[in-house]
Amino acid sequence: MSGDAKPLRADARRNQVRVLEAAEVVLARDGLSASMRAIAQQAGVGLGTIYRHFPTQEALYQAIIIERMRRLIAEADALGASDDPGAAFFLFLTRIVDNAKQKKALADGLADAGVDHKTGLSGIRREMRDAIRALLTRAQRSGTVRDDLDMPEVLALLSAVCMAAERNQWSAGLQSSALALLFDGFRPHRER
Amino acid sequence: MSGDAKPLRADARRNQVRVLEAAEVVLARDGLSASMRAIAQQAGVGLGTIYRHFPTQEALYQAIIIERMRRLIAEADALGASDDPGAAFFLFLTRIVDNAKQKKALADGLADAGVDHKTGLSGIRREMRDAIRALLTRAQRSGTVRDDLDMPEVLALLSAVCMAAERNQWSAGLQSSALALLFDGFRPHRER
DNA sequence: GAACATACGGAACAGGTGTTCCGTATGTCA
DNA sequence: TGACATACGGAACACCTGTTCCGTATGTTC
Numbered sequence: 403m404s405g406d407a408k409p410l411r412a413d414a415r416r417n418q419v420r421v422l423e424a425a426e427v428v429l430a431r432d433g434l435s436a437s438m439r440a441i442a443q444q445a446g447v448g449l450g451t452i453y454r455h456f457p458t459q460e461a462l463y464q465a466i467i468i469e470r471m472r473r474l475i476a477e478a479d480a481l482g483a484s485d486d487p488g489a490a491f492f493l494f495l496t497r498i499v500d501n502a503k504q505k506k507a508l509a510d511g512l513a514d515a516g517v518d519h520k521t522g523l524s525g526i527r528r529e530m531r532d533a534i535r536a537l538l539t540r541a542q543r544s545g546t547v548r549d550d551l552d553m554p555e556v557l558a559l560l561s562a563v564c565m566a567a568e569r570n571q572w573s574a575g576l577q578s579s580a581l582a583l584l585f586d587g588f589r590p591h592r593e594r
Numbered sequence: 595m596s597g598d599a600k601p602l603r604a605d606a607r608r609n610q611v612r613v614l615e616a617a618e619v620v621l622a623r624d625g626l627s628a629s630m631r632a633i634a635q636q637a638g639v640g641l642g643t644i645y646r647h648f649p650t651q652e653a654l655y656q657a658i659i660i661e662r663m664r665r666l667i668a669e670a671d672a673l674g675a676s677d678d679p680g681a682a683f684f685l686f687l688t689r690i691v692d693n694a695k696q697k698k699a700l701a702d703g704l705a706d707a708g709v710d711h712k713t714g715l716s717g718i719r720r721e722m723r724d725a726i727r728a729l730l731t732r733a734q735r736s737g738t739v740r741d742d743l744d745m746p747e748v749l750a751l752l753s754a755v756c757m758a759a760e761r762n763q764w765s766a767g768l769q770s771s772a773l774a775l776l777f778d779g780f781r782p783h784r785e786r
Numbered sequence: 787g788a789a790c791a792t793a794c795g796g797a798a799c800a801g802g803t804g805t806t807c808c809g810t811a812t813g814t815c816a
Numbered sequence: 817t818g819a820c821a822t823a824c825g826g827a828a829c830a831c832c833t834g835t836t837c838c839g840t841a842t843g844t845t846c
Binding site: 787 | 820825833837838
Binding site: 513551552554555558559561562563565566567569570572576579580583584585586587588591 | 705743744746747750751753754755757758759761762764768771772775776777778779780783
């Protein structure tokens with residue numbers, strides 16, 4: 403898949419991780435409006451160094467978002483073996499919101515913005531959707547989640563909550579009560 | 595309240611409404627990232643003319659958001675006389691989301707961003723909250739909405755849905771099914 | 787240790803933004 | 817109609833952004 407042509411020079415390798423770590427920090431602080439200069443300063447590195455490793459700002463941000471989503475998908479896979487599929491589904495959604503609130507700039511990875519699939523995030527986005535769908539299906543089979551709940555609604559509401567939690571910096575209490583409310587709508591009706 | 599010092603010149607009065615109308619159009623197209631130049635062009639007016647009527651971009655945008663919220667609050671007041679308080683409550687929330695999706699830049703008016711009340715929107719925001727609370731209380735008294743539903747959660751989820759519907763341009767179908775799902779969580783449990 | 791490809795830093799560039807300023811035009815009123 | 821305050825238009829300013837470029841420094845290799 404990834405053919406490494408030549409091994410990187412030692413300082414280059416070190417600076418690459420410095421840039422990534424700095425970008426994590428600055429992105430968590432400033433969100434998607436973070437500037438390349440802020441990242442360079444945080445990394446203790448020149449602007450040119452960033453561009454040596456990442457061709458564009460978008461490429462750098464995507465690298466970080468993809469890494470975050472990878473980690474989340476790994477969590478989802480682990481939760482797939484849970485003996486409480488309903489709790490696993492709801493816990494995973496909560497984990498995503500946690501991530502969005504603390505790390506920022508995650509909500510954009512969830513819902514595709516229109517028709518353009520040229521963003522480079524479409525691959526990991528599909529993986530994330532598959533991971534959520536697997537947990538959803540299992541939860542539905544267990545009877546904890548209503549059968550007529552579909553992926554588009556889940557993704558739409560999930561990205562909605564992520565965006566709001568990030569922008570408005572929901573407190574832990576507000577987040578838990580808001581999510582509890584939302585999840586109540588996901589459960590089967592008791593009667594009628 | 596508003597002491598008009600001198601009557602505006604005819605062209606000034608005409609240009610003021612031109613600017614406001616143009617800003618409506620451009621804001622609906624570009625969202626909060628709309629530029630003053632785009633508005634000036636849409637209005638067929640110079641940049642200086644905008645600044646003659648509105649001291650700052652923020653002031654212009656706030657004027658528009660306040661006007662929109664006023665209209666929405668009027669709708670809420672009308673719905674307060676409905677003989678179906680539950681439907682009235684849910685309808686009003688839907689109207690807000692409609693507005694946010696089509697006109698953009700409304701979600702910011704709902705939840706206050708942290709501690710700063712210096713935005714100039716705090717007054718109308720309080721009015722909006724009061725209007726929503728009135729509908730909520732009536733809906734709860736009628737038994738259509740669960741009693742433990744509180745304003746912070748309503749506002750948090752409402753602004754979440756507004757932001758997502760605006761940014762991701764939810765289709766009419768997606769919006770209605772997502773809201774239906776959300777509102778199901780607002781209703782009392784049938785049993786248990 | 788010398789030679790050389792590789793990588794670094796940061797000034798410079800191109801393009802965008804909100805805002806100010808002032809010479810000119812225009813509505814108003816005697 | 818003339819005089820004058822008011823308002824207009826848009827160039828200019830200050831600042832910010834992502835990105836490019838190149839002289840200099842540094843790791844690597846023989």
